Amino acid sequence: MSNTKPTLPKGMRDFGSEVMFRRNFIFETIKKTFECYGYAPIETPTMENIQTLTGKYGDEGDRLIFKVLNSGDYLSKAQFDENTDSKSLTKQIVEKALRYDLTVPFARFVSQNRNDIIFPFKRYQMQNVWRADRPQKGRYREFYQCDADVIGTDSLLCEVELVQLYDDVFTKLQIPNVDICINNRNILSAMVELMGATDFFDEVVIALDKLDKIGLAKVKEEMESKGVKKDAFSILDAFLNTKNVGDLSSLLEKSLIGGKGLEELQFVMNNVKKIGLQSANLIFDVTLARGLNYYTGCILEVKANDVAIGSIGGGGRYDDLTSIFGLKDVSGVGISFGIDRIYIVMKELGLFPDNIDVCTKVMFANFGEQEAAFCLPLLKQLRAAGISAELFPSKTKMKKQMTYANNKGVQFVIMVGKDEMESAILSVKNMDSGEQSNMNVTDLIKELS
C-alpha cells in the first residue's frame, strides 16, 4: 500500500478538541438563546436536488454550488454531440448538490411540509454549508450557519425580536462594540428609482455595498461603468448624507415604495429603542445592501468593530421565497450567525472563559489487573456523583501515566496499589500543587463536588 499524504481538500478544516470546546460554547449560547425566544430546531439533509438550489443565489452563486456526481456508470447514459460543454454535461451527470445555505432548504422544507406546520413557524437550524469559492481569511469552503427564521407572518414585530436576539447573543458572548446595521430594501428601491437607474438595481446596490471599502469615488465609477447616468449622483449624495432616519422622509415623499420602507424602518427602530438593547448598537445604514437577491424588506447585518473580519451575521425579510416551491404569499424573516467568524473575533479578543476546556477531573493510575479491578467501582461512584473520571487503560510506567494526566489537564491523580487496596484509603495527588493526601472515596467525593 502506498503512503497517502495526510492533507485536506482546499478550504476544509479539522477541529481539534481545544477548538471544539470553544466552538461548542458559541453553539450552546446561540442555541439556548434561540430556544429562549421560542424557536424550534429542524435539520435538513446535506444534499438537495440540484434544481432546488440552482437559480436561487444568482449566477455567481450557481457557480459556487458543490455538485455531487451521480453514482454508477453515469457516463454511459450521457448524450454527447459537438455542442456538449461542461455545463450541459453537468446537467446530465449531476442531480444532487451540497446545501449552499440554510434558507433555501428551509423554504423547500416549509413548502413540502406545509400541512404539518403550524404558522407562524419559528425554527432554528445550525448546520454546515458548502461553497466552492477560493478560501481566504475567515472564509472557508465548509462552514457553519446558525439561522433563526419566522415564516408565515409579515409582522414587523419579528424584525424587532430578531434585533433583540442578536443583541442578546452578542451580549452573552461578551463581544463588545457590535453594530447591528439595518436598512430596508424598499428604501434602496426608492433611491434607485429616484436615480432613474431602476434597470441597474443590482449593480447599484452591489457597488453601494462596497462604500466603506473602496470609497465614494470608486463606487460612483463602478456605477457609471454599469450604465448609471452621472446626473443621478446628486440623488445618491443626498441619500448618503442622511445621518438619521428623519432625514429620509423628505427625500422619499415622492416615492410610494420608499414611504413604505421608511415606515417599516421606523417601526422597527422605534420599538427597539423603546425596549432598549443590552450592549449592541442598532444603526441605520443606507449603504447596507446585502447580495442575496431574495430579500425584499428589512435587511440586517452585524459587525464586530474591534476585529477586521467582515460581517459576523446577517439577515432580512423575504416575501416570496417559498413561491418558487409552490407555496405563495408566505412572508418570512430570518437572521444568521457566522459562527466561524464569531470564533475568530472571540479568539482575537480573548473572550473565551478560562475553564472552557472541560476534561477529566480525576484519573486513577493503573497499577495492574487487580488494582484496576478495584478502581472500577470507585470510578463508577465518582461518575455517579457527576465528577468526570477515568482509569488509565493499561499498566505502564508511572511517569508515562503522570505525563498523560498532566498534558490532559487532569486535576487529581489517584494512586491505588496494594496498601490502598487493603486500607481503602486512597492516595490523592493534586496535580496543581503537587501535594498528596489520603482519604476514602466518600471524603473524596465530598471534596470534589
Place this chain on the structure above:
RNA sequence: GUGAUUGUAGCUCAGUUGGUUAGAGCACUGGUUUGUGGUGCCGGGGGUCGUGGGUUCGAGUCCCAUCAGUCACCCCA
C-alpha cells in the same frame, strides 16, 4: 474565474556571494532511585530541501515548468 506571494523534520523556522556528512526550538522517545507529571541534566529517532526538468565540476540556494498552501479581487458568512 483574475492577480500577488510562499513551499527545508510532525509543528514554527534558520541555512550567508551556489561549495564537503542540511541545522535550531517545540513535539516524540530512552536514561537521570523500577509508586509520581509539569522546571533541570544527558542521549536517540526523524528530512528524496513540494514535484519534474535545466544551467554548473558542484544546486536547499540560479532559471523554466508544474502542483500545493496563503492573501487579495469577484462574490460572500
